[in-house]
Every structure is written in C-alpha cells, then in structure tokens.
Amino acid sequence: MIETTINIILFVMLVVTALAIIRMDKLFAVVMLSGVFSFLSALLFIVMDAVDVAFTEAAVGAGITTVLMLGTIALTARTQKKSPKFQLMPVLIIIIIGVALIYGTMDMPNFGDLNSPANTHVAAYYVSNSATDIGVPNMVTGILASYRGFDTLGEVAVVFTAGVGVLVLLSGLARRRREDKEEL
Amino acid sequence: MFLIVAIVLIISMILVLLRLYFGPTLYDRVLASNVFGTQTVLFIGVVGFLSGRPDFLDIALLYALINFVGTIAVLKFFRYRSIGDIPVHNQESE
Numbered sequence: 527m528i529e530t531t532i533n534i535i536l537f538v539m540l541v542v543t544a545l546a547i548i549r550m551d552k553l554f555a556v557v558m559l560s561g562v563f564s565f566l567s568a569l570l571f572i573v574m575d576a577v578d579v580a581f582t583e584a585a586v587g588a589g590i591t592t593v594l595m596l597g598t599i600a601l602t603a604r605t606q607k608k609s610p611k612f613q614l615m616p617v618l619i620i621i622i623i624g625v626a627l628i629y630g631t632m633d634m635p636n637f638g639d640l641n642s643p644a645n646t647h648v649a650a651y652y653v654s655n656s657a658t659d660i661g662v663p664n665m666v667t668g669i670l671a672s673y674r675g676f677d678t679l680g681e682v683a684v685v686f687t688a689g690v691g692v693l694v695l696l697s698g699l700a701r702r703r704r705e706d707k708e709e710l
Numbered sequence: 711m712f713l714i715v716a717i718v719l720i721i722s723m724i725l726v727l728l729r730l731y732f733g734p735t736l737y738d739r740v741l742a743s744n745v746f747g748t749q750t751v752l753f754i755g756v757v758g759f760l761s762g763r764p765d766f767l768d769i770a771l772l773y774a775l776i777n778f779v780g781t782i783a784v785l786k787f788f789r790y791r792s793i794g795d796i797p798v799h800n801q802e803s804e
Contacts, residue, residue: 528713528760535720539727546731554736558743561780562730565750568773572754577769588747589776593783600787 532573540566551606557595564588574637578666597696712759719756723749740784747777 543563550556564587571580635642652669662668670678726749730742751770758766 528716532716532720532757539723542731543727552736555733555739558739558784559730562727562743562746565747569750569753569757572766572769573757577766581769581772584750584773584776589780592780596783596787 529573533570536566536570536573540570551608553599553604553606554596556606557592557599560595561588561592564591576666577664578670594692594696601696712756716753716756716760719749719753723753740781744777744781747773747780751777 540563543559543566547556547559547563550559564583568580568584568587571577571583635644639645652665652673656665656668656673657663660668660672662671723746726742726746730739730746733739733742751773754766754770754773755764758764758770
C-alpha cells in the first residue's frame with residue numbers, strides 16, 4: 527500500500543517534470559530538469575527493487591549526461607530556437623506511436639507475476655544457485671556480471687565507443703573554431 | 711515514524727520541484743536541482759528503512775557522490791563557460 531502510493535507520487539512528479547522540459551526554452555534549465563528527471567526514475571527503480579538499474583540511471587542520467595549536455599551548451603547556443611508554427615504531422619506520428627506502445631503493454635505480464643515468461647524458464651535456476659555459483663549476495667548483480675558476462679562486456683564496449691565519440695566531438699570543436707579564427 | 715519522515719520529505723520534494731519549474735533565475739534552478747539530489751539520497755534511506763532493508767544506505771551514499779560531481783560540473787560551467795576544454799578567453803589574455 528505504502529509502496530504503491532510512493533510509486534504513484536513519483537510517477538506524477540516524473541510526468542510533470544517531462545511536461546516542464548517540453549515547455550521550457552532555456553536550455554540550461556532543461557539540463558537541470560533532465561538531471562532531476564533521471565533522479566526521479568532512479569528513485570522509481572529503487573522502490574521497485576532494481577538497485578543496479580537505479581544506480582546506472584543515476585550515474586549516467588544525472589551525472590554524466592548533465593556534464594556532457596553542459597559541454598554541448600558551452601559549444602553551441604544557450605536558448606532554443608522558436609519553431610515557426612504549430613506542426614500537425616509530428617504530433618500525429620507521436621500520438622500514433624504512443625497509442626501503439628500503450629496497446630503493446632496490454633499483453634505484458636503484471637509486475638512480479640509468477641507465471642510470466644521471465645519467471646518460468648531459467649529464473650528458477652538463477653534464484654536457487656546464484657548464491658553458491660558466484661557468491662555475490664545481490665542476485666541481479668550476479669546474473670549481470672557472471673551469467674551474462676559476455677553480454678555485459680558487449681554493452682561496456684558500446685558505451686565506451688559512444689563516450690570516446692562524444693569526447694572527440696566536444697574537444698575538437700572549440701579547437702577547430704579557434705583555428706578558423708586564426709586563419710581569418 | 712519513518713512514514714512521517716517520508717511524507718514530509720515528499721512534500722519538500724514537491725516544493726523544490728515547484729522552485730525548479732517556476733524559479734525566476736538560473737541560480738534558483740541550479741540550487742533546486744542540487745537540493746533535489748540530496749533529497750533523493752534521503753528518500754532512498756527512508757524507503758530502505760520503511761521496507762525493512764537498511765542496506766540501501768550504501769547506495770544512498772554513492773548517490774551523494776554523483777550529485778557532488780554534477781554540481782561541480784555546473785559550477786565549472788558558470789566559471790569558465792566550458793567543460794573539459796581550454797577556456798578561450800584565458801588563453802587570449804596570456
């Protein structure tokens with residue numbers, strides 16, 4: 527009961543923050559708000575017991591993304607350009623995709639359902655053996671770091687590549703701009 | 711007892727969010743987002759005690775560290791107008 531109430535309050539805060547992000551045109555405030563947005567979703571993950579996901583969300587969403595976005599703002603502009611007029615087509619596409627996604631969630635099993643596919647195949651083996659196989663108290667960490675170690679290694683490679691790409695973009699731009707100025 | 715703390719914390723989170731949405735200056739918003747990070751840390755601790763698993767406390771401490779890094783980055787941005795790159799005006803003045 528308490529958990530459900532906390533979930534509902536957090537979800538309301540999340541939606542209001544998302545609406546505020548859409549309404550705002552000062553990009554600095556948008557960065558601040560998106561940091562708060564990921565803190566809120568991390569809180570939701572914590573309440574739902576997904577500690578690892580919550581920690582990744584807080585580190586990447588609230589920590590790294592805020593820093594990268596600030597770096598991008600420093601290199602580009604601080605305010606958003608006003609869009610010329612109300613465009614119908616993007617709104618229509620977003621509404622259709624949103625309705626399709628909500629329709630897709632109808633078939634999903636309930637949160638914590640014992641008969642859902644995720645809980646019926648290998649999960650029983652993980653639950654009974656991960657403590658003795660790996661020796662990590664947190665089951666999710668054991669699965670991510672050991673049973674699915676190669677999958678996690680691939681994810682780390684992807685994130686590393688993305689990070690290197692962003693760093694190259696951000697550090698090169700200001701230098702190129704200075705060189706352009708010197709040539710002029 | 712922890713329930714009362716959680717309720718008070720949620721009310722203060724809503725107040726901080728209002729400051730974040732309507733805050734007239736940028737500095738209000740920076741301060742509000744930093745306070746919200748601190749409140750997240752407190753809320754994780756309270757939720758841990760509410761559900762009888764105080765081991766969430768370690769995670770709350772790590773959140774405090776992340777919040778600190780974010781605030782340092784914002785302040786550096788205010789000071790130098792850039793992050794991770796040589797500030798242009800300093801180089802020109804030398």
